[in-house]
Amino acid sequence: MIRMVKKQEFYMFEDKMSTDEFSISDEVIMETFHQFIDDYEDDEIDVYGYFDNTGDLVGLIRFSEETGDYLFESIDNLANSFFTLIGVLFVHPNYRKKGIGKELVEFSISKATTEEIVADPFDIEASNFFNSIGFSLCNNIVDCDQWLMCK
Numbered sequence: 001m002i003r004m005v006k007k008q009e010f011y012m013f014e015d016k017m018s019t020d021e022f023s024i025s026d027e028v029i030m031e032t033f034h035q036f037i038d039d040y041e042d043d044e045i046d047v048y049g050y051f052d053n054t055g056d057l058v059g060l061i062r063f064s065e066e067t068g069d070y071l072f073e074s075i076d077n078l079a080n081s082f083f084t085l086i087g088v089l090f091v092h093p094n095y096r097k098k099g100i101g102k103e104l105v106e107f108s109i110s111k112a113t114t115e116e117i118v119a120d121p122f123d124i125e126a127s128n129f130f131n132s133i134g135f136s137l138c139n140n141i142v143d144c145d146q147w148l149m150c151k
Helices: 007-016 024-038 100-111 124-132
Strands: 002-006 044-051 057-067 082-091 116-119
Touching: 002 007, 002 100, 007 024, 007 044, 007 057, 024 082, 044 100, 057 100, 082 100, 100 116
Parallel strands: 082 116
Antiparallel strands: 002 044, 044 057, 057 082
């Protein structure tokens, strides 16, 4: 089941994970989520989670509608346009390769109100994942310092 995550659920998810389960990329991604979630005053946060059949949170995704700006001027179809940005995706290491990441991405696409969908993968592993589910490098990506991928 995918639904919005409450702050307390995120903190419980974070607490039950031991650091030895993380790669360096995992640690950076979780820190990104942590900083983002700490900024919320309310219990409802703009992060969606995948909950397994026991109710445990095992995956997270954050997506938002964005407007093309100076970062995207070099990408023809994003400059001065609206698009949905999948900014952060994380699946617990023990639950990877089970379709959860794909379900989270498909969920974000189903909720998008924009035609363009863009992912900002953190590393080569994430880039390969997005490529495997139909994303490709955005046009003129060599002029941009990010690995933006479009669907």
